[in-house]
Amino acid sequence: DAKTTQPTSMDCAEGRAANLPCNHSTISGNEYVYWYRQIHSQGPQYIIHGLKNNETNEMASLIITEDRKSSTLILPHATLRDTAVYYCIVRQAAGNKLTFGGGTRVLVKP
């Protein structure tokens, strides 16, 4: 699987937008970018995924650069409940599994 690089941790203020970066410079043309988060020891929660176009759902927006070598997950209005570890994953077309890295530990502060 293509390797991703994320900051180890970041803080953001409650009510503000949280922008989580991810580098995936070795991504192939048929690989998707997925974002998950894990709150404490709960199961990973699916957030959003995309191939090359920007995507938005009720949880977040995903911005993928034109060369697809990096992406940004945007949480538009962070709440304390968004405190979690966020994982950026590049998923191969040939395989079905998700390979989790270390993720970004996000702390939302009042």
Add this chain to the structure above:
Amino acid sequence: DSGVTQTPKHLITATGQRVTLRCSPRSGDLSVYWYQQSLDQGLQFLIQYYNGEERAKGNILERFSAQQFPDLHSELNLSSLELGDSALYFCASSVGGQVNSPLHFGNGTRLTVT
């Protein structure tokens, strides 16, 4: 609620014992995945089943085995348990095996081996 159900939530057992973890996928999902999360290893993929057949294998020990039944529920069997097997075990499901079909995770079984 992801719709994926895992039982039991907690399991405490002794070294050398055998346990079975159960997973019910979301309605309509044909693929089931098992992951292990320990403190020092992060989330590790173990094995995937699709409609009853093994599809992919990850870092699954020979002491561990899994199967998916005709009703699509899955079981992960862990035998000859060691202290190092203490971890969270997550099951996930997806509609099929397509790369654009998200996995949805259950809330896991916490296994403690004493």
